[in-house]
Amino acid sequence: MQIPEFSPEQSVLLTHFLSEQKNALSLAQTQGYLFAVICAPEPLDVHQWLEQVCPGCDGQMDEQVLFAFMALYQQISEQVFGTRFSLPVSLQVNSKQQQYLDIQECQHWSQGFLLGAKDYIAKLLAAPLLSEEFKAALDTAHQSLGFFSLSQSDIAAIASEYELTEGQLCQQQYELMGEFAAGFAELIEVVAMNSQLYNDEGWN
Template identity: 55%
Template sequence: MQIPAFTEQHAEQLNNFLAGHSQAMTLAQSQGYLFAVICSPEPLDVHEWLEVIVSNTQGQLDEEILFSFMALYHQISEQVYETGFKLPLSLKHHADNDSYLDLDDCQMWCQGFIQGAQVYYNKLSQVTGLDAALLEALQTAYASLGFFALDADVIAAIAKQNNLSEVQLAQSQYELMGDFALGFAELIEIVAVQSGLYTEDDETWN
């Protein structure tokens, strides 16, 4: 199957489709979730991740919607393993005001990321004998990429603790997310192999 390039039209189509399903993720959540899934040492089949994004569909999706999801998956995968991952455009600063960041979208992306990554993160972070520097890198990257999923009160307390406004903290964390996202898949692969739970030749490895 020829996977089309992911376009604004695909994004709009998925936004509208997901908004029409009360139990579905948002597009931003889907993007964060798929990023985590693509970086996973235990890749999911298409029907598995689709069922998480849009539950109770039993994989029965309109062909156009399925193609849009596949295009999104392919775009994220290509960025992660080839061109360099970029946080979705909807998370970037508003063109008219550099101090603006869409915190709702940030929160959604982070929630999706945590949902996709928490199982393998918990498994890897609990391995005994893991190199301390690698464990710290894993914990820091996971915390950064999931930062905006924290409660608003917790984020406010962190800002106060660091003598920053919440806007300043949000922008600095967003920039850190971009940095950690660039190397997250490579970090997971290194940690997974060193953990002994997986090997580089493991058939489940993508």
């Protein structure tokens, strides 16, 4: 079945739907979560990730909502494996024509990413046959992509340590996140194969 391109209207539909569901992720959390799931060494089926995004909703949601979720999944997948992935959290412009980040959206994306990646990252970092160089590369990427899940006080402390304003630090981290996100799927594939926990058919 041909799934239409994810549209702005579907974005509004999912934002509204998720806001009305108990314990559901936000749209930005869902985007971060699906990015991590799509990059995983072993994919989840649609029922597994829908249950994480919106507990108890699978099988009960409107067909339009389900199609919107599938279109979002396909959009992220095509960016990860085809066109260059770009973070869905964009720079905003205020009334003075100054650019700024939507920190809450960044936070939500990082939270969703960490949720989707936690199991396979932990397994790969604990792999006894994986070299320290690969573990360090994976840990660095993981921390960068999850940066905005840190508390405001932690971000302020890091900014102070490096003699930056919080805005400067967040802007730098946002740019780094984009770089790590663009190559994250490839990194996971290389690390997974070198861990020897994974082969072409799945986890060993």
